[in-house]
Amino acid sequence: MASTDVDKSTAQQLTFWTITAMVVGSMVGAGVFSLPARFGQETGVAGALIAWLIAGTGMLMLAFVFQSLALRKPDLDAGVYAYAKAGFGEYVGFFSAFGYWASACVGNVTYWVLIMSTVGAIAPALGDGDTVLALALSTVGVWLFYTLIRRGVKDAAILNRIVTVAKVIPILVFIVLALFALDPQVFADNWSGNDDVGSLYDQVTGTMLVTVFVFLGVEGASVYSRHAQRREDVGRGTILGFLAVFSIFASVTIVSYGILPYSEIADLRQPSMGGVLEEAVGEWGKVFVGVGLIISVLGAYLAWTLMAAEVLYVAAQDDDMPRFLNKVSDVDVPGPALLLSTILVQVMLVVVMFSGDAFNFALDLTSALTLIPFLFAAGYALKLALTRETYTENPRGHRRELVMGALATIYTAFLLYAAGPKFILLSFIIYAPATILFVMARREQGRRLFSRLELIILAVSVGGAVAGVVALATGGIAI
Numbered sequence: 001m002a003s004t005d006v007d008k009s010t011a012q013q014l015t016f017w018t019i020t021a022m023v024v025g026s027m028v029g030a031g032v033f034s035l036p037a038r039f040g041q042e043t044g045v046a047g048a049l050i051a052w053l054i055a056g057t058g059m060l061m062l063a064f065v066f067q068s069l070a071l072r073k074p075d076l077d078a079g080v081y082a083y084a085k086a087g088f089g090e091y092v093g094f095f096s097a098f099g100y101w102a103s104a105c106v107g108n109v110t111y112w113v114l115i116m117s118t119v120g121a122i123a124p125a126l127g128d129g130d131t132v133l134a135l136a137l138s139t140v141g142v143w144l145f146y147t148l149i150r151r152g153v154k155d156a157a158i159l160n161r162i163v164t165v166a167k168v169i170p171i172l173v174f175i176v177l178a179l180f181a182l183d184p185q186v187f188a189d190n191w192s193g194n195d196d197v198g199s200l201y202d203q204v205t206g207t208m209l210v211t212v213f214v215f216l217g218v219e220g221a222s223v224y225s226r227h228a229q230r231r232e233d234v235g236r237g238t239i240l241g242f243l244a245v246f247s248i249f250a251s252v253t254i255v256s257y258g259i260l261p262y263s264e265i266a267d268l269r270q271p272s273m274g275g276v277l278e279e280a281v282g283e284w285g286k287v288f289v290g291v292g293l294i295i296s297v298l299g300a301y302l303a304w305t306l307m308a309a310e311v312l313y314v315a316a317q318d319d320d321m322p323r324f325l326n327k328v329s330d331v332d333v334p335g336p337a338l339l340l341s342t343i344l345v346q347v348m349l350v351v352v353m354f355s356g357d358a359f360n361f362a363l364d365l366t367s368a369l370t371l372i373p374f375l376f377a378a379g380y381a382l383k384l385a386l387t388r389e390t391y392t393e394n395p396r397g398h399r400r401e402l403v404m405g406a407l408a409t410i411y412t413a414f415l416l417y418a419a420g421p422k423f424i425l426l427s428f429i430i431y432a433p434a435t436i437l438f439v440m441a442r443r444e445q446g447r448r449l450f451s452r453l454e455l456i457i458l459a460v461s462v463g464g465a466v467a468g469v470v471a472l473a474t475g476g477i478a479i
Contacts, residue, residue, distance in 0.1 A: 023241025031214035036256035037272030038210045040265030047203030052250045055211035058411030063242040065381040072390045080373040087380030091454040096373040097315040098434040103369035104308035105344040110362045111297040112138035130358040146342040170292025181280035182258030190257040208418040212367035312337035322440040368423035378408035422477045428464030
């Protein structure tokens with residue numbers, strides 16, 4: 001178990017710029033390299049612009065929510081999980097912690113799939129990252145990272161800052177080169193898409209899950225809030241990191257429409273950013289993007305593995321997870337939480353191999369799992385503003401934060417609707433069995449297992465999981 005002295009010493013580690021780099025590093029991972037094809041499959045330029053406007057506004061509201069909560073509730077650590085618990089009870093907080101942790105682990109699967117797909121361009125045996133050989137090599141990578149982190153990565157935050165710089169540079173180079181190669185006529189032809197893509201509304205909603213995925217990490221500073229030098233740096237780092245990444249993501253998407261017809265962009269193998277740059281500057285462009293991708297996703301994998309373990313560890317410290325997760329090694333690594341995270345990544349690596357599109361399936365499932373924790377965090381900010389909790393002694397910004405909380409809540413609820421029943425049911429299949437950990441924690445404390453309201457939540461989650469399993473068995477939904 002971590003001592004108080006350890007917590008006090010680590011609480012002064014992260015500066016404003018390191019926190020900002022962690023937010024950027026957490027968001028810039030596999031997603032940005034997949035954006036051209038994912039958007040090309042769904043929409044033209046007009047739909048992409050609207051999608052980014054909606055996603056940018058909605059995620060900015062979420063970023064403001066995390067900034068506001070960091071200042072108004074400085075005693076709450078681990079961000080997303082802590083806000084759900086404080087606002088809606090222990091069981092909801094537990095689900096938020098578990099869902100956020102599970103999304104981080106499933107998101108890590110996309111990194112290995114994309115690395116193998118990248119190398120698969122020159123080693124056909126790896127396919128699109130979904131072959132037996134790809135699974136074997138990914139498994140080696142997963143457990144190698146576990147071993148390295150388990151031994152202690154004392155300077156992980158500083159390392160992440162260095163890797164962040166290294167991986168952003170290739171993306172910026174891509175944007176500049178694509179701008180120089182942009183063909184105005186191709187761009188104009190890609191403006192509206194066509195009937196095959198669907199209505200403008202369908203085009204926009206079809207991109208929503210991928211925009212959620214690429215923005216995962218906007219809450220990263222909140223997760224590590226207990227390590228910040230100054231509490232206000234958590235919010236400032238979140239906003240600055242988000243704005244920087246938003247401009248990069250939108251630019252990568254839009255300039256790609258000036259290089260190839262959207263139908264050809266849609267058919268590019270992942271990482272599709274490499275295929276776009278290859279068309280613009282030649283084969284070296286694909287190699288350049290591939291190298292940048294591997295640096296990017298390995299750095300992001302490190303950041304998200306640490307973040308996933310941190311969420312479980314803090315939840316166990318608050319008695320919302322079993323005590324075996326509330327342990328750290330002599331190098332301040334939460335070993336049991338790290339092991340459980342690695343096991344889930346391994347399990348999901350096997351699961352996605354049975355999917356028709358391993359990368360996109362893992363991406364969409366990650367987004368769906370994250371939406372519930374995001375919804376509760378936004379809902380908590382709205383609840384504080386409506387009840388005026390903390391505003392009596394500090395009324396400044398009440399109206400603005402009320403609007404931001406409401407918009408963030410509406411946005412995340414819309415995303416759940418846009419995700420559709422498939423991924424909601426699949427999320428229930430993952431959420432429901434997690435209650436075993438909640439029961440273990442309650443029994444360790446000698447407490448009543450469920451309140452009346454918690455029993456209702458349990459029934460809903462189990463019912464959703466059963467419906468999901470039945471739908472999978474009967475072919476109602478497919479992975």
